[in-house]
Amino acid sequence: MRLRQLRSFITVCETGSISRAADKLHVAQPALGLQIRGLEEEFEALLLDRHARGVVVTAAGERVLVWARETLKSTQDVKQQLRTIAAGLSGNLTLGLTPSIATAFALPILAAVQSDLPNLRMHLTEALGHVLREWVHAGRVDLALVFDSSATASDPSQRLLTERLYYVTSGSQADIACGPIALADVLDQPLALPPRGDSLRQAVEDAAQARGLCLRIDYEVQSTGVILNLVRSGIASTVLPMPMARDGVRDGSLIARRIDADSLERHLRWLHAASPSEPATVAELRGLIERTLKSASGDPLLGEAYTFASVPASVGRA
Secondary structure, three states: OOHHHHHHHHHHHHHOOHHHHHHHHOOOHHHHHHHHHHHHHHHOOOOEEEEOOEEEEOHHHHHHHHHHHHHHHHHHHHHHHHHHHHHOOOEEEEEEEOHHHHHHHHHHHHHHHHHHOOOEEEEEEEOOHHHHHHHHHHOOOOEEEEEOOOOOOOOHHHOOEEEEEEEEEEOOOOOOOOOOEEHHHHHOOOEEEOOOOOHHHHHHHHHHHHOOOOOOOOEEOOOHHHHHHHHHOOOOEEEEEHHHHHHHHHHOOEEEEEEEOOOOEEEEEEEEOOOOOOHHHHHHHHHHHHHHHHHHHHOHHHHHHEEEOOOOOOEEEO
């Protein structure tokens, strides 16, 4: 049995006539008739009722017609996949980044993907860590970079890089001290922080609890942009990773001070869907992004803000 026979059979069924099908396929009518008889012998069933005005598909023929169409479609899909493989890794993937990682690395990641994986259609989405976890579990995101939860914080093999957190206040406060600041002094200030569930909020809460300090949050705000507006206005201070404050530090509107507390560090790790649609492409993309993160750390501010793990990070399933 050949694919040509299936195409011929489908055409005969659709035209209702062997002679009309022969004209459409540009083959001799006797040759087409032999193809159909060969198919009937293969299935050991009468597929067409012949009569003077054409043919009528039998019940067995209807079942074979459905199968033939499905077979041709599957064949075309496989051919397309093979062409895709020959052209290089491709597909459609959604990558999720937390706000600080997106701010620091989204542009170099997109440039690297365009250069090294031109056939990949990558959709980039930005959200807080707990939101990305939900989306990965739901299958809305194929691959995400998230900061560790308490369940993975003690597992160094899961860490891709370590991000330090900074006390950020308004640059208009000319008399403010520079250099590291104690966590107790940070918590004495009016603070604007994200709501519960965010890894940054959790890091501050854990650090305060470990030292027996009271954490008072004056402004609980989901948006980092709004938090930064509060800080620039002098209404509140905050705790943020350096990428979120980098532009303000450079233009003088913000001051960022390293918090003197080792626990105010977050560890970045991979999270991917349980059944990614393009596993080979996911693996290639993951490696490309890891190389991009390391090469982008030449920025002095980012070099201070991040420490890369000395061991390869493994991928965690959602």
